[in-house]
Each structure stands twice: as structure tokens, then as C-alpha cells.
Amino acid sequence: MSKEIKQTEGIVCFEQKQIGVIRTPYTDNAPYQPVEEDEGDFRIVVEPQYTDGLYKLDKFRYIYVIYYIHHVKREPSMIVSPPWAGGEKVGMFASRSPVRPNHIGLSIVRIKRIIDNEILTSGLDAFDGTPLLDIKPYINDLDVKSDANYGWIEEMEGHEHLFLHIKGIPHDY
């Protein structure tokens, strides 16, 4: 269970456990979002005491990976300009910026194989060594919202093209 550790200026702080580590080929440069077909060794290594918690996880195709974006050095700003959005300004919570009050990252990846305490996955947009906080199955019907939209992104000119950048899809125009 999370332990409440302190309260400063009305803000309650909690302690979380690192339950494993994310291994990727990215040392200091990662895509903006997971690139499913990216090549390389992507794996989630859970601490051995959590191995039994992976029982039957391999029945699912996709998982949510929740992690601590540990190398963020900047203080969060409430208004951000995503690097791919040509100077567009939006609220931090209307963005997927890694610079947030809590450095929580969320990626959906495909399970390729689970071997003991290691989950081999498709491309994952976290730096090598990123601390793992949680894993949950991604479940059709519970998690897929067929009327989801693109928010403020769909108001931008050429947003289909922008999405190729966000998703790291190679293209020559």
C-alpha cells in the first residue's frame, strides 16, 4: 500500500515502490510515443518477488506500462508547447508531456513473450533504466472508446501528417 509521507503547503505526498525496470535501446533520445514496429530489445524486468503476479498476463496481447519518468529535470509548466506541434500552446494536462507534477508515464505495448520475470514487448518510448511502477492488461471494450477523438490536435492544419511524427512513423513528405 502507498504510504502517505508528508504534507507540505496542502499537498499530500505518497511513496511508491519501484517494482522493476524498463530496458530499451534508448539512452537519451526516445520517440514521443511507442513505435510498435521499432526494432531492438524492449523488455520489462519485474523484481523476482512479483513474478507470480505475471501469471496469465500472456493471455493478453497488450498491456499498460506505468513508469516513473526519472530523468526529467525541469519544473512543470502549466502551459506547454509539444515539440511536434509547431508552437501550439496547450495546458499541460491537455498534453502527454513527460514534464508534469508527478513524472508518471503511460505506454500501451504489445506482449511478445513472457519468460520468468521478463516481458518482451514491442517498442516502448521510455529510456533504458526507467523505473517500473505498474503493469495492467489492456482490455478490448473496457479500454477502447470507439468515439475517441484527437482533441485540439484535430483543429491543427495537417494533423494527419503530424500524427505520423507523433507516432514515429517513417514517411518521406
Ligand SMILES: C[S@@+](CC[C@H](N)C(=O)[O-])C[C@H]1O[C@@H](n2cnc3c(N)ncnc32)[C@H](O)[C@@H]1O
Ligand atoms: C512524450 S513522453 C510520453 C510518455 C508516455 N507514452 C505517456 O504518454 O505518458 C515520451 C518522452 O519522454 C521522454 N522520456 C522517456 N523516458 C524518460 C525518462 N526515464 N526520463 C526522462 N524522460 C524520458 C523521452 O524524451 C520521450 O520522447
